[in-house]
Amino acid sequence: MCPKLRSTDSSAKSILKPGAQIVVDTLIEQGVETMFGYLGGVVLPLFDKLYDAPINFIIPRHEQGGCHMADGYARASGKVGVVVATSGPGACNLVTGLATAMMDSVPLVAITGQVRTDLIGNDAFQEADTTGITRPVTKYNCIVKDVKDLARTIREAFYIASTGRPGPVLVDIPVDIELEKCSSDGSKEMNLPGYKVQTKGHARQISMAAKAINESECPVLYVGGGVVISDASEELRKFALKANLPVTMTLLGLGCYDQSRAESLDMLGMHGSAYANYAVQECDLLIAVGARFDDRVTGNVKTFAPKAKIVHIDIDPASISKNVRADIPVVGDAKIILSELVKEVEHRDRKEWFKKIAEWKKKYPFRYDNNSTTIKPQYVIEEICRQTNGDAIVTTGVGQNQMWTAQFYKFKRARQFISSGGLGTMGYGLPAAIGAQIAMPGQVVVDIDGDHSFNMTMTELSTAVEHKLPIKVCILNNGFMGMVRQWQELFYNKRYSKSYLANPDYATVARAMGAAGITVEKKADVAKAVKAMLAEKMPCVVDFKVEREENVWPIVPAGKSIHEMNGLDILESLA
Amino acid sequence: MKHIISALVENKPGVLAHVAGMFAARAFNIDSLAVGRTEDPDLSRMTIVVVGDDRVVEQVRKQLAKIIPVVKVQDFVDQPVVARDLMLIVISAAPEKRAEILSLIDVFKGKVVDIGQKFVMVEVSGPEAKIDAFINMCRPYGIKSVARTGTIAMPRQFKAEDNEA
Numbered sequence: 248m249c250p251k252l253r254s255t256d257s258s259a260k261s262i263l264k265p266g267a268q269i270v271v272d273t274l275i276e277q278g279v280e281t282m283f284g285y286l287g288g289v290v291l292p293l294f295d296k297l298y299d300a301p302i303n304f305i306i307p308r309h310e311q312g313g314c315h316m317a318d319g320y321a322r323a324s325g326k327v328g329v330v331v332a333t334s335g336p337g338a339c340n341l342v343t344g345l346a347t348a349m350m351d352s353v354p355l356v357a358i359t360g361q362v363r364t365d366l367i368g369n370d371a372f373q374e375a376d377t378t379g380i381t382r383p384v385t386k387y388n389c390i391v392k393d394v395k396d397l398a399r400t401i402r403e404a405f406y407i408a409s410t411g412r413p414g415p416v417l418v419d420i421p422v423d424i425e426l427e428k429c430s431s432d433g434s435k436e437m438n439l440p441g442y443k444v445q446t447k448g449h450a451r452q453i454s455m456a457a458k459a460i461n462e463s464e465c466p467v468l469y470v471g472g473g474v475v476i477s478d479a480s481e482e483l484r485k486f487a488l489k490a491n492l493p494v495t496m497t498l499l500g501l502g503c504y505d506q507s508r509a510e511s512l513d514m515l516g517m518h519g520s521a522y523a524n525y526a527v528q529e530c531d532l533l534i535a536v537g538a539r540f541d542d543r544v545t546g547n548v549k550t551f552a553p554k555a556k557i558v559h560i561d562i563d564p565a566s567i568s569k570n571v572r573a574d575i576p577v578v579g580d581a582k583i584i585l586s587e588l589v590k591e592v593e594h595r596d597r598k599e600w601f602k603k604i605a606e607w608k609k610k611y612p613f614r615y616d617n618n619s620t621t622i623k624p625q626y627v628i629e630e631i632c633r634q635t636n637g638d639a640i641v642t643t644g645v646g647q648n649q650m651w652t653a654q655f656y657k658f659k660r661a662r663q664f665i666s667s668g669g670l671g672t673m674g675y676g677l678p679a680a681i682g683a684q685i686a687m688p689g690q691v692v693v694d695i696d697g698d699h700s701f702n703m704t705m706t707e708l709s710t711a712v713e714h715k716l717p718i719k720v721c722i723l724n725n726g727f728m729g730m731v732r733q734w735q736e737l738f739y740n741k742r743y744s745k746s747y748l749a750n751p752d753y754a755t756v757a758r759a760m761g762a763a764g765i766t767v768e769k770k771a772d773v774a775k776a777v778k779a780m781l782a783e784k785m786p787c788v789v790d791f792k793v794e795r796e797e798n799v800w801p802i803v804p805a806g807k808s809i810h811e812m813n814g815l816d817i818l819e820s821l822a
Numbered sequence: 823m824k825h826i827i828s829a830l831v832e833n834k835p836g837v838l839a840h841v842a843g844m845f846a847a848r849a850f851n852i853d854s855l856a857v858g859r860t861e862d863p864d865l866s867r868m869t870i871v872v873v874g875d876d877r878v879v880e881q882v883r884k885q886l887a888k889i890i891p892v893v894k895v896q897d898f899v900d901q902p903v904v905a906r907d908l909m910l911i912v913i914s915a916a917p918e919k920r921a922e923i924l925s926l927i928d929v930f931k932g933k934v935v936d937i938g939q940k941f942v943m944v945e946v947s948g949p950e951a952k953i954d955a956f957i958n959m960c961r962p963y964g965i966k967s968v969a970r971t972g973t974i975a976m977p978r979q980f981k982a983e984d985n986e987a
C-alpha cells in the first residue's frame with residue numbers, strides 16, 4: 248500500500264542481524280577491546296557472536312572476580328570496564344562488584360542475560376529479577392524488551408557509565424531478544440531526557456571560591472577520587488602551587504598529588520596522618536575537590552573542620568552538603584573548575600601556617616618499629632615501594648593491608664593506587680590487579696593483600712596464570728582478619744572472637760595453580776623475595792609471615808573527632 | 823516540615839521502584855506518593871509528600887534528580903499551590919441516620935457514588951485537612967473502608983501582577 252515504506256523495509260532486511268550481533272557490534276563501536284565475563288545458558292547467543300569478534304575476552308573463575316577485574320581495568324586505564332554474566336546466579340554474583348564500583352564511581356557496563364521474555368516472572372530456571380536486585384548498586388539499569396532498542400540502550404549505558412559522576416550501568420537482555428533479528432541501525436540517537444551533566448562551574452561561584460582562598464590565612468586543600476576520575480592532577484598541581492596550599496588526599500585520591508612534595512599532607516581521616524587531621528581541624532578554609540566527606544574522613548561530622556569555611560567542588564550535586572554543609576558549592580568537573588580557579592587565585596606566603604604544618608609533620612610521621620626482628624608489614628610495603636621506585640600500580644585487599652599501603656607506599660601519580668574505598672570489599676585486590684595488568688601490560692602491578700582478603704578470591708590466581716600475567720601478590724599474612732582483630736584488641740577487651748582461621752600454605756597453592764610461590768619467614772629475606780618476585784614473568788605469590796598483632800596507627804575511634812587519635816604516643820615513642 | 827515534591831519522570835517500567843527504593847535506602851520518609859500520566863504519554867508525574875528539615879528535603883530533591891529517568895524535580899514549599907486529595911469512603915448508614923449523613927456529605931461537598939440499605943459510598947476531594955476532617959466526622963456512624971490517592975499538587979498559575987496588567 249505504501250511503496251516507500253516497503254522499499255525501506257527491504258533495504259533494512261538486507262542488513263538484518265540478531266540482537267547478539269547488535270550487542271557485539273555496538274561494543275566494538277564503543278571502543279571495547281577487552282571484556283570480562285562468564286558463560287551460561289541465556290548468554291550463549293552472545294558468546295556465539297563473540298567467537299568471531301576482535302575482543303580480548305577474559306573468563307574469571309567467578310562472576311564477582313570478573314566484575315572486579317573490569318573495575319580494576321577501568322580504574323587503571325580510565326576506560327569503561329565491561330563484564331558479562333548469565334541470568335540468575337551469574338547476575339547475582341555481580342552484585343558485590345557492582346556495589347564496589349558504585350561506591351567508588353567506577354565506569355562499568357554490565358551485560359546480563361535474562362530468561363525468555365515470555366518466561367519472565369514465572370520463576371523460570373536461572374531466573375532472577377536482575378534489574379530489581381541491582382537497582383540500588385548501579386547508576387542506572389534496564390531490561391531491553393524490544394530488539395530495536397538494543398543498540399541505543401547500550402550506547403546510553405556507555406554514555407551514562409562514563410560521564411558525570413561515573414558508575415556501573417547494567418543492561419539485562421532476555422535470550423529471545425539476543426536471537427531476534429533487526430535492522431541494526433534502527434535507533435542511533437540517545438533518549439535521555441532526565442540525564443544532564445553540568446561540567447562547567449558557575450563563574451560567580453568560582454570567583455567566590457577564589458576570593459575565599461585569597462583571603463584565607465590557613466587553608467587546606469582536601470582532594471579525592473574525583474580528581475583522579477577527571478584526570479585533573481596537573482590542574483590540581485598548578486592550582487595548589489600557585490595559591491600555595493597544603494594538600495591532603497582521601498584514600499581514593501592517593502596519587503593525584505605527588506606525596507614526595509613538602510605541601511603534601513598525605514591521607515586524612517580514620518587512619519590518616521596526624522598532620523593532615525590536625526591541619527583540617529585548625530584550618531580556616533577547607534577546599535574539597537572531588538571528595539564526598541565520607542565518615543571515614545570526617546569522624547564525628549559535628550566537630551569536623553570546626554573553624555573552616557567549606558568550599559566544595561564536585562560534579563555530583565547530591566554530594567554537596569550531604570554530610571557537611573558547603574558554604575561555597577561549585578558543581579562541575581574538577582579539571583575544568585580548577586583550570587578556571589587557578590586564574591583567579593593569588594599566591595600568599597602563609598609562613599606561619601606552613602611552619603605549624605612542618606612541625607606536625609616532623610613530630611608525627613607514619614612510623615613503625617624498624618628495629619624489630621619480626622617482619623613488620625610496614626617494612627614489607629616500604630621495601631616494595633623502594634624496589635618498584637614508587638612507580639608500581641598497587642591494588643589492595645581491605646583492612647590493615649590497605650591502610651598500611653596507603654600510609655607507607657608513596658604514590659606519585661593518579662590511577663596508581665587501586666583499592667575498594669567506599670564499599671570496603673575484601674577480596675578486591677587480586678582480581679583488580681588482573682584487570683589493571685591487562686589494561687597496562689607494560690607496568691608492574693602489585694597486589695598488597697591480607698591473608699583473609701586473599702582467601703576470598705584466590706581462585707582468580709588461575710585466571711592470571713591462564714593469561715600469563717606477571718602480577719605480584721604480596722600477602723601480609725598475620726593469620727588474622729587484621730583490622731577486625733585490632734578493633735577487638737582496642738575496643739572489645741582483646742577478645743579475639745572468630746577473627747582468625749586456618750590458612751593454606753599460599754606458596755604451595757600458588758604453585759599448584761601454575762604461579763610462582765615464595766614464603767618469607769625472616770626479615771632478612773624480605774628484600775631478596777621482593778627482588779625475586781619483581782623478576783618473575785608469571786604470576787607470583789609471596790607469603791610474608793608478618794608480625795601477628797601489629798596495629799595501624801594512628802586511629803580515630805568511631806564517633807570521635809579526627810584530632811582525637813589513638814596511637815600518637817606510640818608513634819612518638821618510635822622516633 | 824511538610825514538603826510537596828513534584829517529579830516529572832519517564833513513563834518506563836521500573837521508575838516507581840527506583841524512586842521508592844531510593845527513599846527506602848536513604849531512610850527518607852514518604853507521607854504519600856501519587857503517580858499518574860501527564861498530557862505527554864512518555865511522561866508521568868509523581869507527587870511526593872515528604873516530612874523533614876530543609877537539609878533532608880534538599881537531599882531528597884537532589885537524590886531524586888540524580889535518578890536517570892527522573893526528568894525534573896520541583897519542591898513547592900515556597901510558593902502558593904493547589905493541593906488536593908481524592909478519597910472514596912464507605913460509611914455505615916442505617917436508614918434512620920441517612921438524612922443526617924447526607925447533610926454532612928453536603929457540607930463537605932462530597933458526592934454519593936454508591937448506596938445500599940446499610941451503607942453509602944462517598945467521593946470527597948480537597949485539601950488533606952478537609953479529607954481528615956470528613957473522616958473524623960464520619961467516625962460516629964462507622965467507617966467500613968477508606969481509599970485515598972495521596973496529595974497531588976500544582977503551583978497556582980494566577981499571579982497578582984497578571985491581574986493588574
